[in-house]
Amino acid sequence: MRLLPLLLVCAPFAAHAEPLTIVTDIPPVQSLVQMVAGDRGTVTALLEPNADPHHFQLRPSQARQLSNADLLIWIGEDMTPWLARARDGVALDVPHMPFIEDEDHTGESEDDDHAGESEEEDHHGETEEEEDHHHEDPHFWLSTLEATEMVEHIEHKLSDLDPEGAELYRSNADAAILEIQSLTKAILSLLEDVRTVPFAVTHDGFQYFVRQFELTQVGSLSDIQDSAASAKTVSNLAEMAKSGEIVCVFGEVAESNKLAQVLVDEGAKLGKSLDPAGISLNRGPTLYSELILGMAQSFKDCLSD
């Protein structure tokens, strides 16, 4: 009769005797997933500290980590093409949840043959127009409203995969959403006085934040895919800096300020470098709030004096 109690103890955990092993692409996604998973999952980000999120190459040990994961949660191919390639190579059978689908991807690549492979409920749950935004700008975690939706999607996915943890995931997600709401209030008041002060960025990855908090970004020295702007655009922006129509220019951590310097030479102030993917921050559940707050503080500091 010793077997019976053992079975009773073990049964609820039979599906996942060990914590879920969840792999993510970038630190803010890792942070949001950790908020929801709590102690019930181990969550890592494949991107190494201070590496460029758009251009990265997995090491063999990271490829193994990816292929052994219970779940991959990531923004999608538009953000990290290197991860799409790695997944095609070693992890096609790992369940995954991209926040953006690649089905209407228009790039030149080989991707069309796996469009529609992701699970149907993985869609970001928005209207057609909003999906198009995502294809233009994959940096949508920079909107705290989008982050709230991401938390909801993460919660549903973890609960599907590990129903025994559903109650925990729900209460963790509720707490995360409250935290993101109070973060949003703090940012609104921090940026209240600088909304109309015009600035430029070196990498066009901030549109979601700019729109949500109604800031005045007037130009970018690169496009969304991180390719340099045309000479004409650069000379127009330099002209604007000269006439005071660009007060600040913001570069990014772990990147040279060479591009920004063109505008600084014409009189724009150089703001503290932004870190939209949190590559310089300590990883963990608090990273998301630190990332958003740090970015808002950079804007505030340069635009207000």
Ligand SMILES: [Zn+2]
């Ligand atoms: Zn970017």
